[in-house]
Amino acid sequence: MxxxxxxxxxxxxxxxxxxxxxxxxxxYLVDQVVRSGWxxxxxxxFQDRTARLxxxxxxxTASVTIFSVVIGVFAAWITTMTSIRGRAxxxxxxxxxLAIPSYLSAFAWLSWQPGLSGFRGAVxxxxxxxxxxxxxxxxxxxxRVDPAQIEVARSLGSSxxxxxxxxxxxxxxxxxxxxxxxxxxxxxxxxxxxxxxRYEVFTWVIYGAYRSGxxxxxxxxxxxxxxxxxxxxxxLESRIRGRGSLARIGKGVARNIRWKTSLPxxxxxxxxxxxxIAAGVxxxxxxxxxxxxxxxxxxxxxxxxFESIVTSFQxxxxxxxxxxxxxxxxxIGVVRFTSWPTRTxxxxxxxxxxxxxxxVAISLVYAGVRLLRPVYQELPLLVLGQVVLFLPLAVASxxxxxxxxxxxxxxxxxxxxxxxxxxxxxxxxxxxxxxxxGGAALVMLATVKELPxxxxxxxxxxxxxxxxxxxxxxVTDYAAVGPYAVALMLLAAVPTAVLSAITIVKGRSHQS
Amino acid sequence: xxTPALVVRGVSHSYGNHRVLDxxxxxxxxxxxxxxxxxxxxxxxxxxxxISGFEQPxxxxxxxxxxxxxxxxxxxxxxxxxGVTIVPQEGSLFPHxxxxxxxAFGLRHTSSAExxxxxxxxxxxIGLTGFENRRPEELSGGMQQRVAxxxxxxxxxDLILLDEPFSALDTSMREQxxxxxxxxLRNAGxxxxxxxxxxxxxxxxxxxxxxxxxxxxxxxxxxxxxYRAPVRRDxxxxxxxxxxxxxxxxxxxxxVHCGLGNLPIANNVGVGEVxxxxxxxxxxxxxxxxxxxxxxxxxMSRFFGHDGIVVVRLPTDELVEMRLHAMNLPQPGDSVAxxxxxxxxxxxxx
Numbered sequence: 001m002x003x004x005x006x007x008x009x010x011x012x013x014x015x016x017x018x019x020x021x022x023x024x025x026x027x028y029l030v031d032q033v034v035r036s037g038w039x040x041x042x043x044x045x046f047q048d049r050t051a052r053l054x055x056x057x058x059x060x061t062a063s064v065t066i067f068s069v070v071i072g073v074f075a076a077w078i079t080t081m082t083s084i085r086g087r088a089x090x091x092x093x094x095x096x097x098l099a100i101p102s103y104l105s106a107f108a109w110l111s112w113q114p115g116l117s118g119f120r121g122a123v124x125x126x127x128x129x130x131x132x133x134x135x136x137x138x139x140x141x142x143x144r145v146d147p148a149q150i151e152v153a154r155s156l157g158s159s160x161x162x163x164x165x166x167x168x169x170x171x172x173x174x175x176x177x178x179x180x181x182x183x184x185x186x187x188x189x190x191x192x193x194x195x196x197x198r199y200e201v202f203t204w205v206i207y208g209a210y211r212s213g214x215x216x217x218x219x220x221x222x223x224x225x226x227x228x229x230x231x232x233x234x235x236l237e238s239r240i241r242g243r244g245s246l247a248r249i250g251k252g253v254a255r256n257i258r259w260k261t262s263l264p265x266x267x268x269x270x271x272x273x274x275x276x277i278a279a280g281v282x283x284x285x286x287x288x289x290x291x292x293x294x295x296x297x298x299x300x301x302x303x304x305x306f307e308s309i310v311t312s313f314q315x316x317x318x319x320x321x322x323x324x325x326x327x328x329x330x331x332i333g334v335v336r337f338t339s340w341p342t343r344t345x346x347x348x349x350x351x352x353x354x355x356x357x358x359x360v361a362i363s364l365v366y367a368g369v370r371l372l373r374p375v376y377q378e379l380p381l382l383v384l385g386q387v388v389l390f391l392p393l394a395v396a397s398x399x400x401x402x403x404x405x406x407x408x409x410x411x412x413x414x415x416x417x418x419x420x421x422x423x424x425x426x427x428x429x430x431x432x433x434x435x436x437x438g439g440a441a442l443v444m445l446a447t448v449k450e451l452p453x454x455x456x457x458x459x460x461x462x463x464x465x466x467x468x469x470x471x472x473x474x475v476t477d478y479a480a481v482g483p484y485a486v487a488l489m490l491l492a493a494v495p496t497a498v499l500s501a502i503t504i505v506k507g508r509s510h511q512s
Numbered sequence: 513x514x515t516p517a518l519v520v521r522g523v524s525h526s527y528g529n530h531r532v533l534d535x536x537x538x539x540x541x542x543x544x545x546x547x548x549x550x551x552x553x554x555x556x557x558x559x560x561x562x563i564s565g566f567e568q569p570x571x572x573x574x575x576x577x578x579x580x581x582x583x584x585x586x587x588x589x590x591x592x593x594x595g596v597t598i599v600p601q602e603g604s605l606f607p608h609x610x611x612x613x614x615x616a617f618g619l620r621h622t623s624s625a626e627x628x629x630x631x632x633x634x635x636x637x638i639g640l641t642g643f644e645n646r647r648p649e650e651l652s653g654g655m656q657q658r659v660a661x662x663x664x665x666x667x668x669x670d671l672i673l674l675d676e677p678f679s680a681l682d683t684s685m686r687e688q689x690x691x692x693x694x695x696x697l698r699n700a701g702x703x704x705x706x707x708x709x710x711x712x713x714x715x716x717x718x719x720x721x722x723x724x725x726x727x728x729x730x731x732x733x734x735x736x737x738x739y740r741a742p743v744r745r746d747x748x749x750x751x752x753x754x755x756x757x758x759x760x761x762x763x764x765x766x767x768v769h770c771g772l773g774n775l776p777i778a779n780n781v782g783v784g785e786v787x788x789x790x791x792x793x794x795x796x797x798x799x800x801x802x803x804x805x806x807x808x809x810x811x812m813s814r815f816f817g818h819d820g821i822v823v824v825r826l827p828t829d830e831l832v833e834m835r836l837h838a839m840n841l842p843q844p845g846d847s848v849a850x851x852x853x854x855x856x857x858x859x860x861x862x
Contacts, residue, residue, distance in 0.1 A: 408604040412660075414591035415564055415598045416618030417667060423592075426617075430608045 007337035018326035028363035032220035044221035067127040072134025097280040099492035101449040103192025108287035122197040128280035134179035141175035181237040189356030291482035319386040320444040331398035361456035382457040394439040401435020515578040517703040523572030547714035550724035556707035565591035577670040597664035605648035612644040618667040634662040674706035745859040759788035771828040772806040778855035789857040804849035
């Protein structure tokens with residue numbers, strides 16, 4: 001139904017503000033390239049070492065994406081479509097890598113197998129960090145596959161193989177492709193793992209160009225290439241997300257059809273899952289435990305560890321709150337006051353999501369020096385950087401939960417005498433609260449794990465868990481890393497557990 | 513007479529090029545129940561949305577309790593300031609609030625003691641005393657609908673709008689909930705307008721029925737007038753079952769000649785070719801004697817238990833469907849004599 005209601009200014013203004021800050025990095029990049037001129041830009045881009053960089057980045061992205069899809073789809077399938085025991089536990093264990101930062105996992109592998117350094121190590125670590133991005137959406141989509149269709153396929157003589165490959169996976173291919181693109185974006189923008197594995201791709205080289213006397217022209221030119229690659233992926237992703245819906249009449253699903261697994265098959269499936277969990281969770285956890293027990297060259301200072309915990313938690317909390325407050329008007333605007341301005345605002349927040357943290361950080365350093373002098377090298381600028389990076393997580397989560405709540409409830413509220421803003425506060429927000437909280441948890445998790453932006457924007461002299469891990473790991477003082485790593489894993493594990501629980505509960509309600 | 517609770521004057525509304533409402537006029541007196549009756553997709557819900565302020569009319573004027581809320585000359589009064597509450601199809605209770613919280617939602621500028629008392633009174637009125645702290649999902653569909661009604665009644669609005677309030681309920685409980693809701697509205701002295709596509713519901717409960725066909729109101733009248741003296745053939749056929757025969761009116765003697773002989777006419781009709789409309793309950797079978805209006809041959813008969821349906825072919829080759837007691841239901845081939853009770857409706861052919 002067409003609703004010609006304009007968004008109130010109390011919604012539009014904060015939303016607009018959110019859109020503007022997320023566009024800061026893009027403005028910086030364009031400004032840099034324009035400033036140094038096309039000649040300087042093309043000189044940077046069209047040279048052998050840049051070409052080699054492109055090839056290396058492409059190889060890494062492609063390999064990690066392919067492996068992540070294979071593992072992620074397999075993991076989604078065994079946790080939803082088979083009758084294997086302990087499916088819920090398996091799903092939670094398999095999603096734990098989300099809580100482990102890629103650089104930590106990289107250092108854990110390196111401290112055990114120093115020879116892994118390079119391409120192989122980067123592929124291994126990034127795949128283990130990324131397959132949950134495929135597993136979670138595919139598992140959710142597989143749960144929605146109509147069991148009656150599977151029964152029909154069976155009655156028409158389809159084998160288990162046919163059911164899996166011709167029916168189930170066909171229907172969830174949107175989720176698979178969507179997950180794969182998320183993985184590709186992640187790999188393009190990852191800094192910690194490739195830097196730890198000393199595999200030269202864009203992000204690491206940009207960081208180097210920035211550190212070595214701040215060569216802004218080279219950093220900006222390379223960032224531009226990275227942004228273009230990311231933009232292509234984002235466009236692909238949104239086009240695929242728009243397509244493919246499941247046709248289904250009626251809504252009654254009571255049962256879920258599962259492939260009855262025999263005992264030996266179950267053992268094999270468990271074994272494979274156990275291997276994935278061991279590599280993705282076991283190695284980092286065991287390494288960290290080993291580190292804690294080792295003697296350190298530098299005495300571990302409990303006070304410093306505690307301080308880092310507090311700092312990380314603070315930054316995470318502030319970012320989560322700020323991102324939620326900015327995302328709320330954007331989400332409400334795009335769902336309840338759909339118009340081209342609100343849609344444009346919502347879209348624009350996704351642009352920064354495609355920007356690697358390193359690019360966002362450099363552009364905010366630039367903006368900080370020019371525009372935001374008072375907060376340069378202060379906590380607010382770091383929080384701003386994290387908000388720019390992770391705002392889309394909050395927007396997506398809030399948007400979905402508002403879409404799912406009925407507009408009739410708000411109309412009832414209006415008819416009972418509550419104005420637009422009061423209705424938003426007393427009806428829209430309370431009903432969407434689970435989604436809002438979920439989004440905040442996602443942002444907090446991402447912020448606590450985040451490395452490059454924190455490295456560049458943190459207030460002088462302060463260390464977060466992530467930067468402490470980075471600082472000691474790069475000099476292979478793993479004993480000193482231990483306590484920080486334990487703290488980070490625990491701090492990241494809490495939001496991850498909340499998110500897994502939400503996924504599982506949602507899955508339940510889909511089934512009942 | 514007091515100020516009407518609602519006056520709609522010449523309201524039209526389009527979605528794009530599709531005109532869903534065309535020159536709607538309606539007056540609703542205070543304390544009355546008005547049903548807007550029409551087939552699905554006829555623009556009924558849109559009319560409610562215009563009255564409550566969630567859509568704006570292209571042209572026309574709406575007045576609530578003597579106050580113009582939307583017209584060509586004034587800015588539209590927003591929904592929250594109209595004094596019109598709504599009960600959506602599925603009740604739409606706030607899931608994050610208790611039953612008491614839902615009912616008290618619109619009571620904002622009252623003391624908490626007054627609010628408590630009002631909630632208790634309303635719960636008593638809808639027979640749900642003791643359910644204050646229940647959550648909406650713990651209630652049956654009928655209970656939810658009653659709470660939604662109490663919520664709409666709470667601020668004592670000038671007008672309550674109900675959008676197909678019973679159609680989401682199971683058939684088994686629909687009638688009972690309808691009775692309860694209508695009794696509650698009457699006890700509260702509320703003015704209500706509800707839309708429905710159920711003829712029986714509208715005719716049996718409303719003070720006034722507005723029949724809405726193809727985006728305009730074809731007739732507004734009390735149920736008896738609407739059924740007995742519809743102004744148009746399509747209205748007559750929409751509000752009840754009908755048998756239609758060809759006929760001719762020769763003069764101003766109030767008689768029509770058709771396959772069932774000469775019959776008295778109930779309404780005004782001009783001379784010429786007409787459609788004669790008979791209600792099934794007007795038709796009875798008699799022994800073939802001189803009093804019968806016509807005699808035909810049964811072509812089909814279907815048994816339903818306590819009654820049955822017989823289709824009779826008249827000498828004019830027209831078919832008449834009759835609902836008869838099952839005892840002595842004529843069988844195909846039997847000769848059936850038909851008598852028509854009361855005057856019939858006739859509409860000039862176009």
